[in-house]
Amino acid sequence: MSKKNITLGIFGGGQLGKFLVQSARKLKIKTIVYTDSNDSPAIYYADDFYVAKYTNKKTINKFIKKIDVATFEFENIPFNTLRYVTKKIKVYPNPNIISILQDRLKEKNFLNFIKKKLLNVLIFFLIIALIIYSKTTKQNSSQV
Secondary structure, eight states: OOOOOOEEEEEOOSHHHHHHHHHHHHTTOEEEEEESOTTOGGGGTSSEEEESOTTOHHHHHHHHHHOSEEEESSTTSOHHHHHHHHTTSEESSOTHHHHHHTOHHHHHHHHHHHHHHHHHHHHHHHHHHHHHHHHHHHHHHHOO
16 A cells, blocks of 8 residues: 655745755655745745746646645735635645734734733643642641
8 A cells, every 4th residue: 555645835935935845855745836936945946836926826726736735835925815725725724824914913913812811821720730739738737
């Protein structure tokens, strides 16, 4: 039984894309880069590449047909493009994060929400730890 070789599609061909392609190659994962620039570093390392606008659906459809899963290497890929691709194949991480990263107010609100939730979780665990410590101390002092 042979494993199916996975082809990873990468939106963006910059320095991070180049590193991603190089790492994927070590894992024997075929890579195809989709970029809007002829001088993107990743295209020199990828198995194949497309150079077109990120809104060019005809080229995006060709790209999608050649890959099994997609990712993106920077936050300026148009959200609508990634949402379109998600309807056809899996995209990781979830492109909804792009809608947050591309809107500074949404990003700030999201981070504040996370910070508040994290603080609440930390306070909860601190209280639990103090209760456990208190009970342990009482038990140890009563045994003396």
